[in-house]
Amino acid sequence: ETGVTQTPRHLVMGMTNKKSLKCEQHLGHNAMYWYKQSAKKPLELMFVYSLEERVENNSVPSRFSPECPNSSHLFLHLHTLQPEDSALYLCASSQEEGRAGYGYTFGSGTRLTVV
Amino acid sequence: KNEVEQSPQNLTAQEGEFITINCSYSVGISALHWLQQHPGGGIVSLFMLSSGKKKHGRLIATINIQEKHSSLHITASHPRDSAVYICAVKENGGATNKLIFGTGTLLAVQP
Numbered sequence: 001e002t003g004v005t006q007t008p009r010h011l012v013m014g015m016t017n018k019k020s021l022k023c024e025q026h027l028g029h030n031a032m033y034w035y036k037q038s039a040k041k042p043l044e045l046m047f048v049y050s051l052e053e054r055v056e057n058n059s060v061p062s063r064f065s066p067e068c069p070n071s072s073h074l075f076l077h078l079h080t081l082q083p084e085d086s087a088l089y090l091c092a093s094s095q096e097e098g099r100a101g102y103g104y105t106f107g108s109g110t111r112l113t114v115v
Numbered sequence: 116k117n118e119v120e121q122s123p124q125n126l127t128a129q130e131g132e133f134i135t136i137n138c139s140y141s142v143g144i145s146a147l148h149w150l151q152q153h154p155g156g157g158i159v160s161l162f163m164l165s166s167g168k169k170k171h172g173r174l175i176a177t178i179n180i181q182e183k184h185s186s187l188h189i190t191a192s193h194p195r196d197s198a199v200y201i202c203a204v205k206e207n208g209g210a211t212n213k214l215i216f217g218t219g220t221l222l223a224v225q226p
Contacts, residue, residue, distance in 0.1 A: 002159065033213065037156075042117060042216040043201070056213065088156045104148065104214070108157035 003027045006091050006107035013081065014115055021076040021110050023091030029105070030095060032074040034066060037088040037109070049074060081114045088112070118142050121202050121217040128224050134189040136220045138202030141183065148214060149176050149187045150201040158201070161187070192224045 004025045013019050023032065034046040048056040049068040063085075065077040074091060091107040119140045128134050138147070149161040162169050162176040164185065169176050173192075178185040189196055199221050203214040 002157065040218070042119070042218045043203075043214075045213050048213055090156070090158060092158075104160055104163070106150070106158035106160070108155070111156060 002105050002107065004091055004093055004105050004107035006089075006110050008110060009108065010111045010113075012113045012115060013078065015081060015083070017081075018077070018079040020078065021089055021091075021112075023074040023076075023093075023107055025072055025091075025093040025105070025107075027093060027105060028095070029093035030071050031093060032068060032071075033092040033094075034074065034076050035090040035092065037090060039087075043090065047076075078112075081112075083114050086112055086114045117218065118206075118215050119202055119204055119217040121200075121220050123220060124218065125221045126223070128192050128222070130193060130224055130226050132192050132224075134192050134196075134222065134224075136187045136200050136202075136222070138185045138187070138217060139183060140185075140202075140204050140215075142204065142215070143207040144180075144183075144204040145207050146205045147178055147185050148203040148205075149185070150203060152199040152201060152219070154198075161200075189222075194224045194226050197222055197224050 007022045031050045033048050035043045037043050045058050046060045047066040052068050063080050067075040088109045088111050090109045094104040122137045146165045148163050150158050151161050152158045164178045173190045175188040199219040201219045202217040
């Protein structure tokens with residue numbers, strides 16, 4: 001256990017479903033991230049929250065909607081996904097101190113399959 | 116072309132061999148990470164480097180900032196070292212700690 005917990009570990013959903021991914025950290029970090037990992041491709045940054053405010057959105061389709069209610073929790077709400085959205089979704093957290101990657105910690109990921 | 120390139124993409128070794136994985140990057144960075152990802156998906160941070168060399172057990176990571184190059188070495192490799200090893204950099208001047216990732220090196224250590 002890395003200190004960043006993601007649930008569920010596996011999710012199969014239809015294209016008309018609505019589901020949410022959850023990420024939780026109790027490391028005292030103040031920044032949280034959603035990454036997408038597709039087969040044979042580098043991890044892609046989706047969203048960054050720093051101090052609970054969204055500071056970066058890498059042109060992610062609106063069918064992905066993040067929510068960060070507090071510094072310990074991060075959600076990714078999913079609706080009307082496409083089969084090409086099937087991937088491993090990873091959450092990470094770090095401490096924003098104006099320097100690089102301090103305490104950067106990943107969760108175990110949610111393996112999403114859209115059918 | 117990706118800003119972070121790793122080589123080789125795939126590596127098969129016999130147990131006990133010395134292994135080197137390379138990472139080159141094209142942007143100015145403030146730090147470089149080496150990460151390990153086992154089947155099942157979870158990513159573990161092995162090292163964070165901004166200069167020189169770090170060692171942890173059988174793992175050694177080096178970085179040459181002038182040459183924009185880093186290497187990860189595994190001594191006395193073991194089948195449990197089989198995983199994907201990912202290099203990631205924190206670009207200078209970024210507002211947050213987001214990382215730019217390489218595509219990873221798939222290592223298989225055979226007994």
